[in-house]
Structures are given as C-alpha cells and as structure tokens.
Amino acid sequence: QSATDGPSSRPRTTKLESQTPEPEPEPEPEHKAEELEATPAPPSPASGEKVRMRRRSATGDPEVPSPDAATAAAAGKIAVSKAVERVEEKAPEQETPQPRKPWFQRLREGLSRSSRELRDSIAGVFTKRKLDEDTLQDLEDVLLRADLGLETAMRVTDALASGRYGKDVSGEEVQAVMAEEIEKVLAPVAMPLELDLSHKPHVILVVGVNGTGKTTTIGKLAAKLTEGGLSVTLGAGDTFRAAAIEQLKIWGERTGSPVVSSKLGADAAGLAYDAYEKAKEAGSDVLIIDTAGRLQNKAELMAELEKIVRVLGKHDPDAPHTVLQTVDATTGQNALNQVEIFRNVAGVNGLVMTKLDGTARGGILVSIAAKHKLPVYFIGVGEQVDDLEPFSASDFAKAIAGVA
Template sequence: MAFGFIKKVFSFGKKEVVEERPAEDAPLPPIDWKALESLKEGQESASSALPDEPVPTPPEKPAPRPTPEEPAPPPTPERPAPAPTPEEPTPPAKPEEPTPQPTPAEPEPAPTPVPPPAPQPPAPQPVEPEPAPVEIPPPAEPVHEPQPSVPPEIPVQPPETPGTPPPEVPAQPTPVEIPVPSQPTELPPAESLPPIRQPSPLETEVLTEIAPELEAAPKPVAGKVVVTKKVEQKTEPVAAQPVAKLSWFQRLKSGLSRSSRELGDNISGVFTKGRLTEDIVDDLEEVLIRADLGMETAIRITDTLSSGRYGRQTTEADVRQVMAQEVEKVLGPVAMPLELDLSHKPHVILVVGVNGTGKTTTIGKLAAKLTAGGLSVMLAAGDTFRAAAIEQLKIWGERTNSPVIASKLGADAAGLAWDAYEKAKAAGSDVLIIDTAGRLQNRTELMAELEKIVRVLGKHDAEAPHTVLQTVDATTGQNALNQVEIFRNVAGVNGLVMTKLDGTARGGILVAIAAKHKLPVYFIGVGEQVDDLEPFSAGDFAKAIAGVA
C-alpha cells in the first residue's frame, strides 16, 4: 500500500520527470531493503492514510488529515500512532493500489537524481522526501490519476504543513532529495506531506508552460503591421482618384454652363409657335444682345437663321446650332497662340488690367507654363501699391522656381521695371513678366503711370514691351468693351486673357470684344488651378456657350 501511495505521490512531479526518462540508463543508487521492509510493516498505517487520497473526490474528507499531523510533529517512531487511523480504512478502494507494489523492484530514481536544481528546497526538506526517489519509477502509469486527486487536497494540506511545502517542491526536483542518506525517514513525509505539496509544483509547472504562450503573444504585432500596410495600399488608390480629371472642353463647358443655360432658357421661351416669323426673329435678337454677344454678333445669327428657315418650323436645337456656327466665325480670327520672339532676350510681357481681374494669378499660371516648356522666367512685382500682390507673386515664384524682383511698398513702378529688365538681361532669362497695379480706365493719373512704364522699357529695347496682355474679367459685361479700348490706346495692348468665365452668365462678352476690337485672345481661364488657364479655342468656346455637345 505504501508503495502505491508513494508512487501516486511522486506521479505528480513525474510529469516533467518523464521527459528525463533517458536518464534511467544511469546506474541506480543502492536500494535499502530494510527500509522497504519497514515500509511493508507500515502498510496498514499507510492504508489508513491512503483512503485520504481517494477521499479527495469529496473535498470535505480532508478533515481526517489532522491525524497525519500527529505523526508529523513527532519523529518517525510515532509511525505506530497512525494505528488508530485504521478507523478511516473504511474506504477499501485503496487496497487495490498494492498491485503497483511489484514496481518497487523498479526503483529508478535515476531520472530525478540527474537534475540537481534545489533552489527552493531548504536543507531540512531533503530529509523527508528522499525515500520518494526509490519509488518514483512506477509513476509513469498513474500519472493521470494523481492529478485530479491533488487539487482537492491543495486547500486542505497547506495549513497542515507550512514548513513541509518545500519538500513537495523538491519532489519535482527530487534529485536533490535523493542524495540525502535519510531515506528510511521517508515514511512520514511520503505518507502525507509529498502528496500535499505536489500541487504547488504542478502549478508552477503550469505557469512555466503558460509563460511561453505569453511570449508568443508578440506575434499578433506582426499581424498589425500587415494590416497597416494593407490600409496604406487602400489609401493609395483613393489618392489616385483625383487623377481622373475632366478634359479641357468639359471644364470649359462646365464654366460656361451658366451662360449657356440662361441663354438656352431665353431662346426656348421665344420659340413657342414653332414657325420662324419676323416677331420671333426680333425677340431672338434681343435675347442674344442681353447675353452680351453684342449687336453685331446678334444680327449675324438672326440673319443667317432667317435666310434659310424663315416661315419654316424651327426648334431650339436649330437656333443653338446656327449660333455655334456664327460665334465660331466671329472668334476664329482672334483665336491665336501666344508667340515669343526669343531673338529679343528677355522677351518682355507686360500685364495690365483693372483691379480684381486676376493679373497676378494669370502671371503665375503663365510662368508655370513657360517654365514647364524649359524657358527661364523672371517675375517683377510692379504692383507696388498692394502688399498682398508682392507676396502673392513671390509665392508663384517659389512654385515655378522663378526669381522675383520686388521693391518696397509704394516704390516707383517704372523704376522697378527698369531694374528688372537689367537683371533679367544679366541673368540671361528668356522671359520677363512684369505685373502692374490695377487701375480704372477713367483714372488719368494711373493711366499716365502705366504709359511711363512702357516708355522706360522702350529705352532698353525699342520694341519692349514685346507683348502687352490685358486681363478681362468676364463678369464685367459691356463695360469691358470700354476698358479694352482705353488700355489699348495707353499701353498698346496687343492680346487678351479672359478670366473668370466659370463664375458668370455673361460669357458672351468675349464675342462682343472680339467682334469690335479684333484683338487676339491668347488664353481663357475657368478656374483657380494652374492648368485652368488654357489657350483659346474658338470652336470649343462656341460649342460650350451655345450648349452644343
């Protein structure tokens, strides 16, 4: 019985020891047969203690455990004391365990002796658990059975042997206990103490097994990294969406949509009866004039329409088609590209216009186009009356990598133009673009200053400024006709840039200006982006304003 119990006790510690089975080949220590005989004599006493282990199934039975405490305090001679304990043998279930007794012949404590880790067990502890190694070999079979029985004993036993727990800890590192020669004293600790304290080592073992699992936890971190990479890949295509940009004609049509829509609504209101009559022609002419197309263009459209369809069924689509054809005929001669004569270096471009027409922004966009074409550009901040204009031009200079010539606020604009030309010529710049302050055409003193700038530049080069661009705000309406006339007479304007076509319903003014002044229209702008300034196309503009796809 004692062997079975001891085997059961050490089976707990054997969980890890079993891994060290290969150490069994080592020579076994000498067996103390006298101790074994004494153990057999105490089988009865052991049987009394053994029932406690089966009893663990009901956790309340540990109460009888105090009986083992009585033998524990006294020395080994008190082993007969357990005789009264036979009262507990009532559960004879344990007698079956004697069957493992033949195993004592296999006392292979060799595996346990191999590891000498005894950090936890104090010196007194090895004395009690030493006998265990002799009986350890059988645990391989009952390894699973003792595990369930031990947990119930854990709460009961800790109070019984506060000092004994260390012996259980060595039970796992039993090798430490084996070298101790006090094997005969094994009975008292083997009976009660070892089984009690083995649970604690089991818990420590479990913790050690759990620890590696916790170490594996960092692996999810790599997963997170992968997730972030996937997120980045998703954001990249989203950023690519803006690349899908409308074509220039689509943007132009969108910018002129207000002008086209209002004109179309007015035309559709005229054609109610279907047949083209003289009254309808007069009403249509009035609609075209209100759309700022100008008297000349309006008459051309109505004459062409009545010459081929008078008295016949006419629809709004017919009127739109005729209007697109006639507008294109008017704008065709003025739709010219800007040509730079680089035989004169630098080629001087003077930009003039009324306040708020977008001169500085137009200069920045034009500089971006020229630098993209490989030309070296220098900018001159000639608007010395507005600090914001100087700063704005400097920003455009940084964007286009173009040097900017500027002076203090309120300085003479003509003197700045002189200095800018000299610096541009010294630097070998291909193009010099000079900004000017906005001025109304009816301010004679301001127009005189503009005339002075032109004279000063002419002293450097008789043909300078080579190009004089006037920015015309499409929202101005018919007043733009007067502006172009005065600036042309004072500064010698030889080209136009129509701006803000996307913010007005009066885009037809460009047709009226072209019909009256016959000045080239180099660029039109329909937005604030750099690429929203494009060379003027008569056909695209005519289709967009007429609403023809």
C-alpha cells in the same frame, strides 16, 4: 463690320484704332529694386526661336507632347500647354489623386451658366412659333441681353432667316446656328501666343483693372512657360498692393522663377527698369511684369503705364514685346470700355479672359472680339494652374451655345 448679308439693312460696328501718344524724354530712374536672388535658369531655346502656346485636344491631352529642352531646341518650338501639377510625383503612401477632367468638359461646365440662360431664353422664344420678323426680333433681344453684341446677334438672325423663314424652328436648330456664327466671329482672334526669343528677355507686360486676375494669370503663364523649358523672371510692378507683391512671390516659388520686387509704393517704372536688368543678368528668356490697375483715376494710371513703356524702351526699343490685358467676364459690358482704355494707353496686343466660370455673361468675349479684333490668347475657368488654356474658337462657341 457684319460679315453676312441679311434680309434687311442693319448698322455696322466700327473698329477702334489704337492711339499711342508721342513719348517724352524720361530720365533714368533712380530707384533700385531689392537684390534678385540667384536662381538657376533651366535650359532655354536658342536666340531667335519662336515659342508657340499650343492648345489641348478635345480629350484634354496636349495636341503635341511637351518635349524636353534638347528636343525643343532642335525642333524650334516648345509646347507648353501641359500643367505643372501633372509632372509632380506623389509619395507612395499618399492616395492617388483623381484625374482631372478633360479641358473641354471643364470649359463647358465653366460656361454652363451662360449657356443655360441662353438655351432657356431661346426655348421660350421658339415655343410653338414659326420664324417670322417678330420671332427674329425677340431672338435678337435674347442675344443682346446675353452680351453677345449686335454684330453676332445680326449674324445669327440673318443666318436663320436666309434658310428657315416662315418655317418651324426648334431651339436646338437655333443653338447650332448660333455656335456656327459665334465661331466665325471668334476664329480670326483665336491665335496662339508667340514669343520671339530674338529679344531676350522677351518682355510681357500684363495690364488690367484690379481684381481681373492679373497676378494669378501671370503665375499660371509662368508655370506653362517654365514647364516648356523657358526661364522666367517676374516683376512685381503693382507696387500699390502688398497682396499682389506677396502673391507674385508665392508664384515665383512655385515655378522656380526669381521675383524682382521693392517696397510698397515704390516707383513702378523704376521697378520695371530694374526687373529688365536683373532678367538680363540672369539670362532669362521671358520677363513678365505685373502692373497696377486703378481705373478710378485714369489720368494717373495712364501716366504710370506710359512711363513704364518708355523706361522699358531704354533697354530695348521694341519692349514691351507683348502687352496682355486680363478681362474679367463678370464685368459684362464694362469690359468693352476697359479694353478701349488699356489699348489706347498701353498698346494692348492680346487678351486673356478670366472668371468665365463665375458668370452668366460669358458672351461678352464674343462682343469684345467683334468690336476690338484683338487676339484672344487664353481663357480661364478656374483657379488651378491648368485652368488657363490657349483659346479655341470652336470649343468656346460650342460650349456657350450648349451643343456637342
């Protein structure tokens, strides 16, 4: 619902409640995955610790230096925001690589299409016009076309009307108010991802429509976790796409994480069951499982995801402990429906927004946050491993509004 009171009565949004069907008894899967290659696991935190994903400062450096395993165990937390490439040493004869731009600069560049379109549209509305009802209506239309959602549009127009009605208003003033109101919408959902290692392995199930970046997100997340001192096993649960299986194996090699996979078309629930067993045997702290995302046949997809959840529950009644959904920013309003479907089917409890650098519709993240109130753990604005970062409401609001 709208958190501000404006000069006029406006409709309120409704929070979607998750509905989880009553599970039915599931027989033990007969399928066994391919033999897991033995991979030495790095030192890991003690059982019962919680791991938090920390975000970078505005300069691009981690807010807290990433400790080694011994220091991390003593402190009880591990910062895993630093990128894998930054600890790789180059041969002396090679040229020194150019330093990466700070994260906030890359975020602003990634959201430049969204912010530029907003800025230009706002400037068109406020050219030689005072703030009146017609102007507010025009501004609301601009914000809705930017996929920011009705609640955020009302927040912005109400905030402007409360102190500036009848006065000349510049585009820069509107952008500043917009940044403030967007941050208010996003602040409640900007949470760090916490992994409770009293469950070992802590199971992360990654869901989403095919093409939203599930497998790449899994690889980037595995890189952050392994760099933070955790041992990770990957489960290639998207058994309907050979490319997804091969891509996950490549990420496994990059991050030193064993991958449990099977033949194309194998039972995904059986793969998940075996992956848990292998991760347990290997002593892995975290198991990340990929899944298929065939929304064109929702009934089949729902049945498969429900079965995966039930089968994992045979190992640990609380598994999967984290259910992440990848949401592609380029899909715009369709992303709202995708979140609703996967939340009801798989019990999604966190989001990762991808491909923000490829669209002018980055505002859809604000609309999703206002409607579904789900935590947003990470956002991605590129293909490199450190282009996936813990979500900051303030940074995102400033970047999309185009203010410093």
